[in-house]
Amino acid sequence: xxxxxxxxxxxxxxxxxxxxxxxxxxxxxxxxxxxxxxxxxxxxxxxxxxxxxxxxxxxxxxxxxxxxxxxxxxxxxxxxxxxxxxxxxxxxxxxxxxxxxxxxxxxxxxxxxxxxxxxxxxxxxxxxxxxxxxxxxxxxxxxxxxxxxxxxxxxxxxxxxxxxxxxxxxxxxxxxxxxxxxxxxxxxxxxxxxxxxxxxxxxxxxxxxxxxxxxxxxxxxxxxxxxxxxxxxxxxxxxxxxxxxxxxxxxxxxxxxxxxxxxxxxxxxxxxxxxxxxxxxxxxxxxxxxxxxxxxxxxxxxxxxxxxxxxxxxxxxxxxxxxxxxxxxxxxxxxxxxxxxxxxxxxxxxxxxxxxxxxxxxxxxxxxxxxxxxxxxxxxxxxxxxxxxxxxxxxxxxxxxxxxxxxxxxxxxxxxxxxxxxxxxxxxxxxxxxxxxxxxxxxxxxxxxxxx
Amino acid sequence: xxxxxxxxxxxxxxxxxxxxxxxxxxxxxxxxxxxxxxxxxxxxxxxxxxxxxxxxxxxxxxxxxxxxxxxxxxxxxxxxxxxxxxxxxxxxxxxxxxxxxxxxxxxxxxxxxxxxxxxxxxxxxxxxxxxxxxxxxxxxxxxxxxxxxxxxxxxxxxxxxxxxxxxxxxxxxxxxxxxxxxxxxxxxxxxxxxxxxxxxxxxxxxxxxxxxxxxxxxxxxxxxxxxxxxxxxxxxxxxxxxxxxxxxxxxxxxxxxxxxxxxxxxxxxxxxx
Numbered sequence: 001x002x003x004x005x006x007x008x009x010x011x012x013x014x015x016x017x018x019x020x021x022x023x024x025x026x027x028x029x030x031x032x033x034x035x036x037x038x039x040x041x042x043x044x045x046x047x048x049x050x051x052x053x054x055x056x057x058x059x060x061x062x063x064x065x066x067x068x069x070x071x072x073x074x075x076x077x078x079x080x081x082x083x084x085x086x087x088x089x090x091x092x093x094x095x096x097x098x099x100x101x102x103x104x105x106x107x108x109x110x111x112x113x114x115x116x117x118x119x120x121x122x123x124x125x126x127x128x129x130x131x132x133x134x135x136x137x138x139x140x141x142x143x144x145x146x147x148x149x150x151x152x153x154x155x156x157x158x159x160x161x162x163x164x165x166x167x168x169x170x171x172x173x174x175x176x177x178x179x180x181x182x183x184x185x186x187x188x189x190x191x192x193x194x195x196x197x198x199x200x201x202x203x204x205x206x207x208x209x210x211x212x213x214x215x216x217x218x219x220x221x222x223x224x225x226x227x228x229x230x231x232x233x234x235x236x237x238x239x240x241x242x243x244x245x246x247x248x249x250x251x252x253x254x255x256x257x258x259x260x261x262x263x264x265x266x267x268x269x270x271x272x273x274x275x276x277x278x279x280x281x282x283x284x285x286x287x288x289x290x291x292x293x294x295x296x297x298x299x300x301x302x303x304x305x306x307x308x309x310x311x312x313x314x315x316x317x318x319x320x321x322x323x324x325x326x327x328x329x330x331x332x333x334x335x336x337x338x339x340x341x342x343x344x345x346x347x348x349x350x351x352x353x354x355x356x357x358x359x360x361x362x363x364x365x366x367x368x369x370x371x372x373x374x375x376x377x378x379x380x381x382x383x384x385x386x387x388x389x390x391x392x393x394x395x396x397x398x399x400x401x402x403x404x405x406x407x408x409x410x411x412x413x414x415x416x417x418x419x420x421x422x423x424x425x426x427x428x429x430x431x432x433x434x435x436x437x438x439x440x441x442x443x444x445x446x447x448x449x450x451x452x
Numbered sequence: 453x454x455x456x457x458x459x460x461x462x463x464x465x466x467x468x469x470x471x472x473x474x475x476x477x478x479x480x481x482x483x484x485x486x487x488x489x490x491x492x493x494x495x496x497x498x499x500x501x502x503x504x505x506x507x508x509x510x511x512x513x514x515x516x517x518x519x520x521x522x523x524x525x526x527x528x529x530x531x532x533x534x535x536x537x538x539x540x541x542x543x544x545x546x547x548x549x550x551x552x553x554x555x556x557x558x559x560x561x562x563x564x565x566x567x568x569x570x571x572x573x574x575x576x577x578x579x580x581x582x583x584x585x586x587x588x589x590x591x592x593x594x595x596x597x598x599x600x601x602x603x604x605x606x607x608x609x610x611x612x613x614x615x616x617x618x619x620x621x622x623x624x625x626x627x628x629x630x631x632x633x634x635x636x637x638x639x640x641x642x643x644x645x646x647x648x649x650x651x652x653x654x655x656x657x658x659x660x661x662x663x664x665x666x667x668x669x670x671x672x673x674x675x676x677x678x679x680x681x682x683x684x685x686x687x688x689x690x691x692x693x694x695x696x697x698x699x700x701x702x703x704x705x706x707x708x709x710x711x712x713x714x715x716x717x718x719x720x721x722x723x724x725x
Contacts, residue, residue: 172615
């Protein structure tokens with residue numbers, strides 16, 4: 001059994017192709033059921049976002065599973081084979097594991113480190129579980145990927161650098177004011193960017209919002225959407241005295257807020273700080289106001305500059321994250337291979353024990369050994385023979401389990417001693433027999449920890 | 453008891469090593485985000501504090517008062533500074549102050565080693581000796597509070613500069629928001645200023661009662677200047693709404709002057725032998 005990824009992403013396929021292949025939420029379950037009906041596919045899940053459409057698979061026959069996915073795409077999405085081939089990638093084994101872990105940790109994202117992907121993957125796992133397409137192997141792999149994603153977020157600063165203009169504005173507020181919940185926000189103008197920035201602030205808990213605009217109707221409409229109140233633009237001086245943060249994005253050709261007005265306002269509001277985020281072009285706030293005490297003014301260029309620095313920092317942190325993922329892939333792969341030999345060793349031991357104990361019992365009957373101490377001694381002898389006989393093969397199986405030749409050795413052992421392959425999910429299946437270690441988080445645990 | 457004289461220098465070097473290691477960890481924490489490093493930094497500072505407490509305890513067991521000379525006063529200042537830092541780091545999650553507190557603790561401890569140890573001689577009546585110890589304790593408390601306030605103010609100025617120039621440095625994401633730094637700085641001054649005022653009053657009383665022949669010295673004048681800086685700062689904040697940035701600047705100046713007082717005080721005694 002091996003892990004596989006078959007799909008395409010923004011790196012390999014244009015949006016026109018991705019949007020044709022994308023699956024709506026209600027289409028996921030039928031597609032997965034159809035795919036799992038193929039004998040070559042043991043487990044499957046589908047991750048369909050705006051940036052990627054990927055099937056994560058567990059299969060014994062990778063090439064047949066690949067073909068099954070191709071056919072599914074052609075049948076359900078009516079995409080020609082050559083068109084599909086241009087963007088489709090198929091990864092198996094360690095490469096597939098690495099890809100899954102990188103995607104979940106947001107290292108393969110358009111904006112590296114964006115948090116949205118984690119939720120999307122969780123949703124995809126939940127959908128696949130609902131329709132019974134995820135079993136112990138894929139389930140275990142995805143739980144590991146959530147744990148890795150969390151590790152990447154806590155051990156690197158990948159998520160600490162805002163990656164959009166609006167989130168940079170919110171980050172600036174967080175660098176100046178202690179509590180965003182009590183922050184008084186004034187929106188000047190009813191532009192889209194300002195609305196986006198305030199939406200971010202609202203998501204952080206800000207509730208005291210006022211909107212000032214030339215058109216009172218538009219101000220009222222935006223205020224209603226943001227849960228704030230509309231005020232007249234003629235009361236701007238008063239509003240500037242009231243606010244802690246001002247986001248300005250009017251279409252005014254002249255600066256709306258000049259240095260003189262701000263100097264007067266800052267005298268009135270002394271010693272409270274004022275953060276002015278001017279995202280209007282041409283600018284709404286006179287840049288000379290920068291020198292005023294307690295006033296922090298940022299225009300579009302400043303925000304762009306901060307954004308570029310943040311994205312660069314994310315890329316730097318991504319390198320550290322890649323090393324984390326690399327180590328985790330190695331660890332998970334090795335663990336999987338070790339798990340593969342556990343049932344084999346158990347089977348081998350059971351077979352040898354049955355033979356030796358059976359022969360010992362037969363010998364005891366022939367020799368008429370009825371005393372308890374004689375039977376105990378015979379049992380000890382039988383166990384000692386099994387242990388000595390199996391010591392070398394058990395050590396070799398364990399030693400090579402994580403190595404490249406581990407699988408052929410296991411296959412050879414099965415063939416030599418006539419041991420059957422355990423079916424997935426049966427008592428002999430390593431992942432079915434071995435429950436998740438207590439310290440490794442489950443999907444639910446990762447969810448809970450994130451909320452906390 | 454016989455072990456005490458042997459143990460004391462060992463404990464001193466252990467303390468020194470622990471404060472050095474803690475400073476290095478805080479510096480490392482600046483370069484790499486890690487919860488383990490934060491915990492390790494606090495733990496090593498705590499271990500240093502414990503080692504210093506044991507060294508002071510050993511001194512007391514040996515029958516020596518820890519505040520019998522300048523070295524003892526410097527020891528106490530270091531102890532109070534690190535204790536206050538740890539309390540602040542835990543309550544306000546501002547471990548980055550360790551960048552200044554760690555090296556300062558090292559310098560203070562090393563100065564205490566270099567400062568001459570006064571032979572135990574009577575300084576007049578018992579109450580006068582007690583007044584001297586009260587004065588030294590208050591000075592240590594005031595200096596520790598001002599040092600921590602100075603570190604907070606320096607962090608404020610660096611963060612303010614990073615924001616104004618739109619150039620986030622290494623401290624940018626390791627420092628709390630400006631408003632939090634300002635509030636913490638105000639609280640530390642609210643504690644430090646009365647303690648330092650009492651230290652000045654007790655110092656004047658002590659010098660007068662000792663009938664010291666030298667009269668007013670340079671360190672006394674600079675100490676008065678320090679008091680004046682902080683007094684102006686506090687009054688201006690209450691009355692005229694002095695900006696947080698100017699307040700931080702004055703705090704750093706006040707702290708620098710406090711260091712100057714210490715330097716003159718210790719230097720004079722070292723020269724005098």
